[in-house]
Amino acid sequence: MSTGVYGIVRGADVRPSDIQIKVFYSQNRESGISNTFTLNSNNLTNVANDDLGIDVLNGLYNLKLPVNDFKSKGIYTIVIKPVEIKATIVDCGVLTGLPDVKGIVLDSADPNLAAFTDKLENNGLIGYRVEFLDPINPALKVRNLFRIVTSNNRVEPVTQNLTNSNQKAIRYRFNDNSTLVFCTVTPNAPTNVKPDVFPYIGQPNQQVILTHTLFNPVTIEVEMVEHDFDTLAIGLFGNQTKSIEDGIYTLYNFNNEIYEQYNLFEIKSQFTGVPLYEVKERRSTIDFNKNFNDIANV
Amino acid sequence: MKVIKRKILLESLTSRVHDSTWGTITAKTINLLVNLEQEIKDLGMLLPQDFIPRGVISEDTGKLVDYQPLINILDANTNFEFIKNPNASSIPSKKEFNYDLRYSDTKTKDYYQNGISISGLTEDRLEEVKTYGFTGDSQFIVGNIVDTIGYYNYKGDAIAGSNLVISNSDFNPIMYGELVNANDTRLDSITPPYVSNGMVYETFRNQQRTVIDEFGSEVIPTTKVYYQGQGMNETNLDMSALTREEYLLYITQPPKVESDVFIERGGSIVLAQHGRFAEINTLEQLERYGNGFYNINKV
Numbered sequence: 001m002s003t004g005v006y007g008i009v010r011g012a013d014v015r016p017s018d019i020q021i022k023v024f025y026s027q028n029r030e031s032g033i034s035n036t037f038t039l040n041s042n043n044l045t046n047v048a049n050d051d052l053g054i055d056v057l058n059g060l061y062n063l064k065l066p067v068n069d070f071k072s073k074g075i076y077t078i079v080i081k082p083v084e085i086k087a088t089i090v091d092c093g094v095l096t097g098l099p100d101v102k103g104i105v106l107d108s109a110d111p112n113l114a115a116f117t118d119k120l121e122n123n124g125l126i127g128y129r130v131e132f133l134d135p136i137n138p139a140l141k142v143r144n145l146f147r148i149v150t151s152n153n154r155v156e157p158v159t160q161n162l163t164n165s166n167q168k169a170i171r172y173r174f175n176d177n178s179t180l181v182f183c184t185v186t187p188n189a190p191t192n193v194k195p196d197v198f199p200y201i202g203q204p205n206q207q208v209i210l211t212h213t214l215f216n217p218v219t220i221e222v223e224m225v226e227h228d229f230d231t232l233a234i235g236l237f238g239n240q241t242k243s244i245e246d247g248i249y250t251l252y253n254f255n256n257e258i259y260e261q262y263n264l265f266e267i268k269s270q271f272t273g274v275p276l277y278e279v280k281e282r283r284s285t286i287d288f289n290k291n292f293n294d295i296a297n298v
Numbered sequence: 299m300k301v302i303k304r305k306i307l308l309e310s311l312t313s314r315v316h317d318s319t320w321g322t323i324t325a326k327t328i329n330l331l332v333n334l335e336q337e338i339k340d341l342g343m344l345l346p347q348d349f350i351p352r353g354v355i356s357e358d359t360g361k362l363v364d365y366q367p368l369i370n371i372l373d374a375n376t377n378f379e380f381i382k383n384p385n386a387s388s389i390p391s392k393k394e395f396n397y398d399l400r401y402s403d404t405k406t407k408d409y410y411q412n413g414i415s416i417s418g419l420t421e422d423r424l425e426e427v428k429t430y431g432f433t434g435d436s437q438f439i440v441g442n443i444v445d446t447i448g449y450y451n452y453k454g455d456a457i458a459g460s461n462l463v464i465s466n467s468d469f470n471p472i473m474y475g476e477l478v479n480a481n482d483t484r485l486d487s488i489t490p491p492y493v494s495n496g497m498v499y500e501t502f503r504n505q506q507r508t509v510i511d512e513f514g515s516e517v518i519p520t521t522k523v524y525y526q527g528q529g530m531n532e533t534n535l536d537m538s539a540l541t542r543e544e545y546l547l548y549i550t551q552p553p554k555v556e557s558d559v560f561i562e563r564g565g566s567i568v569l570a571q572h573g574r575f576a577e578i579n580t581l582e583q584l585e586r587y588g589n590g591f592y593n594i595n596k597v
Contacts, residue, residue, distance in 0.1 A: 011332040047331070049353045059335060065328040067311055080332065090416045091527035092534060102534065105527075107418060135411075156420040157525055159459070159477045161498055168449035168459065168477065170497075170528055177509040177518065179418040204527050205414045215334040220302045222330070228307050257314035 011059020013213035016041040019215075020083045021063075027074040037069065059187040065222070073224050081217040085116050085210040089202045095182065096160050096171040103184040104202050105155070105172065116210075120181050125152040125210065130185055134206040141209075146203055147185035148213070155182040188230070234259050241295050248287055250278065286294065304330065409535060413527030415490030422501040422521040427474040438463045438472060443480055452533050452560045471522075472557045479493035492524040499523050513583050 001038040021039040026032060043064040049057040063078075070076055091105040106113070108120040120124055128149040154170035157180070172182050187199040202208060239252040242264065249262040261283040266275045311325035355362055426445050428437040445461045459477030464486050466472045475485060480495035485493055490500060503522040528534070577583050 009335055009337045012336045014334065014336075044332070061332045061334055061335050063330045063332050066323050066331065067327060070306075070328060073309070080334070087467055091413060092530065093528070105416075107416070109418065119541060131323075143368070156418075157416075157497060157523065161299075168447075168457070169452045169533060170525065176511055178420045180420075203411050204529050205411075213336070215336045217299050218302065218332060218334060219299055219306065220330065220332065222304070223305045225305050225306055226308055228305065229309060231309050253314055255314070255433075258316065259314060259318070267556050282324055288320075291316060294455060 011057075012125075013056045013058050014082075014214040016213075018083050019278070020081055020213055021045055022081070023069070024077040024079070025072070026077075027072075029075070032062045039065075039069070039078070041083075044147045054297055070222065070224065073226055074280065076218040076222045076224065078222060079217065081222070082212045085119070086112055087208055087210055088112070089204055089206050090180070091170075092202060093157075093170060093172050094184075095155070096158060096173040099171070101184055102201060103172075104208075105130055106181045106183065107179060108154075108181050109179045115216045119210075119212075120231045121151070122176065123151055125149045125181075125183055125215045129211045129213055130183075130202070131204055131209045131211065133209065135203060135206045137140065137206045147181045147187070152181050152183040154178045155180050159254075167225060200262055214228050231259075239292055241290060241292060243290065248283070248290055250287075250290045250292075252292045258288070258290065258292075261286050261290065300335075302332070310366055313409060325595065336541070370408070407532070410532075411530040413529035414469050415492045415524070417488075417492070417522060417524045419507070420521055420523045422519055423499055424472070424474070424501060426476050427463050438466060438474075440464070440466050447477060449477070451495050452528050452531050455495075459496055464498065466476075470505070471500040471502045473498065473500050475499070488522075488524060492526050494526055497523055497525040516582060 020040040021041055021044065023037050023039050024033045025035040025037075043066070044061050045064070046056045047060040047062055048055050063080075065076075067077075085105050087110060090102045090107050092102065093105060094102050106120065108117055112129060113120060119128075126149060128148045130149060132142040132145055134142055153174050154176045156175040156178040157170050158173050159168050160171040172180070174182075185201050232249060234253050238254060239256060240254075240261065241250045243249075247264040249264045251258045251259045253262075263279075263281045263283055265279050265281075266273050267277040267279060306328060307315040308323065311323045311328070313322055363504065382537040424438070429439050429442055429444055432439070440463050443460045443462045448458045449457055449459055453458050457477075457479055460474050460480040462478075462480060464473040464475055473486060473494065475498045476496055478485060478493050478498060482493050482495070484491060485498065487493065487498075500522040501570065502520045506517050507520050508515050508517050510516070
């Protein structure tokens with residue numbers, strides 16, 4: 001049973017608050033991850049759709065990386081993924097009106113869900129993925145097992161007669177004034193082939209991770225490098241000067257700004273005076289008097 | 299997951315202005331354009347598949363079920379003694395049961411779990427504990443069992459379900475139970491574990507909260523509910539294997555013919571407004587609804 005609509009591949013228009021950005025840094029390919037941090041998801045903003053005059057061009061986002069966090073040479077692996085909500089199943093039950101529809105019950109008053117109360121309103125969780133943590137050791141995830149939420153509604157518990165017997169059982173019925181949230185998941189309903197069989201959807205007191213499916217996770221590998229063709233071109237094609245008097249050799253970028261400076265000198269034999277080496281040594285302090293425009297205009 | 303690879307030149311972030319900033323990174327941000335896509339693929343419905351033990355005649359084929367070919371394949375790589383020999387001592391040992399796995403020597407009841415104590419906010423159920431013959435607040439008599447309904451709970455235990463007021467602190471709160479065992483030692487407990495059967499409510503007349511329904515916002519007394527969930531038991535747990543039929547892939551629900559006759563309650567019939575009247579629960583709803591159809595005189 002589903003009250004939602006399944007989609008196709010589309011450009012996402014998810015809010016930054018629904019996104020989590022994790023960054024993993026390693027100095028080179030040999031070493032492992034040396035630094036991990038979370039980037040504020042507000043750094044990911046929609047590009048506007050000027051054609052329609054609206055603020056969202058579906059799918060296209062501008063990711064701003066603060067240089068303070070990305071100034072080291074090395075490899076930054078950025079994972080953009082849906083935000084994850086950790087919750088606890090308080091009960092698994094069925095609806096009074098539809099006893100063949102089984103679901104999980106969450107409590108919206110759970111402090112862990114305080115930041116996500118808007119998602120817990122009726123049908124706000126449709127399409128969310130439910131992944132399960134180990135009931136015994138919640139630090140472990142039950143791998144390769146997930147369900148998709150197909151509807152969620154506020155419910156209250158009622159004690160109801162079971163069909164064809166004088167048994168009573170707790171069932172849930174819709175009541176928007178309740179704090180309990182009944183989520184149907186797929187698969188949750190027995191098939192008409194065997195109507196008394198329910199698939200596993202979790203158990204009371206089990207922790208689950210709710211994740212929306214509003215976009216597919218993306219990994220961006222940003223490699224910060226010191227040199228590429230541009231810097232090589234400066235060395236090959238950029239302006240250069242060599243000061244004869246003090247031996248300062250200067251390379252200029254294409255804006256005629258000083259890119260690098262070197263000292264040029266010879267090493268001679270102290271006994272014979274014969275030149276032994278010609279040396280080009282990178283200067284740590286820059287002589288700004290070697291401004292190219294001043295020199296060229298002399 | 300899509301992986302995008304980019305190289306960014308540190309030189310492009312570095313100042314080459316002829317002052318003290320030369321050679322330092324002065325850029326504030328790096329901008330990358332990223333495309334995010336949403337993709338949903340639902341494989342469709344699952345079908346339960348009964349496990350047919352070895353030595354049983356299959357209803358489908360009419361033949362004796364024999365897993366020998368499978369055993370031969372498995373045995374080619376490792377020793378699956380417990381499959382070949384039901385009396386083997388090498389049955390895998392375990393303490394906890396993973397709901398996604400089936401263990402050869404377990405029964406469904408091994409997976410049963412007790413429910414936990416649950417509390418929440420809801421609407422009051424004071425109507426269920428009023429004593430006839432009284433008016434106003436005197437209708438709520440502490441300890442007086444208003445109604446008793448016998449039933450069996452999900453475990454099969456016989457319960458004398460009672461509706462009664464448990465305690466009353468001048469309605470702040472009034473505590474009452476619905477279909478509870480009047481002798482339950484946890485009857486007045488608002489700390490877990492709660493009452494074993496039925497539900498206990500606490501209504502606070504002086505504490506109110508605003509709720510929103512289809513009629514708009516409404517202020518109702520705060521009512522807390524306490525009960526014990528039923529966990530996993532024989533009424534809601536079955537460990538049959540689940541399979542997908544290839545012809546049903548991407549179909550989430552098979553086509554179904556509704557044979558019931560459904561008659562729409564038209565807006566033009568004479569009794570329509572009167573029929574809708576029954577759906578109004580509070581005076582505020584009556585005022586809002588009634589002003590469209592009835593003339594309400596306030597005196």
